[in-house]
Amino acid sequence: MADKAKDGETVIIKKYANRRLYNTSTSSYITLDHLAQMVKDNVDFKVIDAKSGNDLTHSILAQIIMEEESAGEQMLPTNFLRQLIGMYGNSMQSLLPGYLEASMDYFRENQAKMRKAIEESIGVNPLAQIAQRNMEMFTAAAAAFVPQGGKAEEANEGDSDELDALRKQMADMQKKLDELGK
Known part of the structure; x- marks a missing residue:
């Protein structure tokens, strides 16, 4: 659906x-689920009352949060909600929206940095490389034993070479594991 x-x-x-x-x-008519997806897709929208023209965006977004909280895994801890409610009427109430917005921006920025750091660390982590090679070997081994096209075919010379290469890789990995275990 084109939302923009x-x-x-x-x-x-x-x-x-x-x-x-x-x-x-x-x-077209939409649901709160559509609006939630629009938020996830970074589509900017404004909800207005059709009769009065009042902006209802804030209350609709709060309603989406409440539905998400009641339907799935809760993200807002009870203690946080208690503290948030306690801030209403407090002299610091006017500062809280800006603080929460800045905190969420900071969290999202750090989340992206963390994801990038993890992806980069996998490339230099010997255990991650071993796990990746294990998966590649498992996939290759499974393909060698699964009949192609539904018919069992005799192993040709190429398959024999692949198995020998896999055996050598497994031996090399065992050596590396033994060295890491020391």
């Missing part, structure tokens, strides 16, 4: 009295 009228434009969602949501860019 044009790149960078805010999609207008109208909420009617019967609680139905209407995507004006696709001319």
Whole structure:
């Protein structure tokens, strides 16, 4: 479903009295699940009351969070929710939205850095390389024993060479494992 009228434009969602949501860019009715997916896809949207024109985006996003929390694995700890509720009416209430937004931005930035560091470390980690080679050998070995095209075929000279190469790789890996174990 194309949720954007044009790149960078805010999609207008109208909420009617019967609680139905209407995507004006696709001319179709949608659900909260669609809106949740739009958030995940970084589609900017604004929910407005069809009758009054009031902006309902904040309350709709809160409703999506509540549905996510009740339907799946909870992300917001109970203690955090208690503290958040306790901040309403507090003199620091006006500072909290900016703080939470900055914290989430910082978290997302670090999440991307962490993912990149893990991916890079796999390349230099000898155990990860061994595990990757094991998987490659397992796949090759399984392919050697699975009949091709549903018929059992006799092993040809190429298959014999592959098995010899696999045996040599396994022996090399055993040596490396023995060295690591020392």
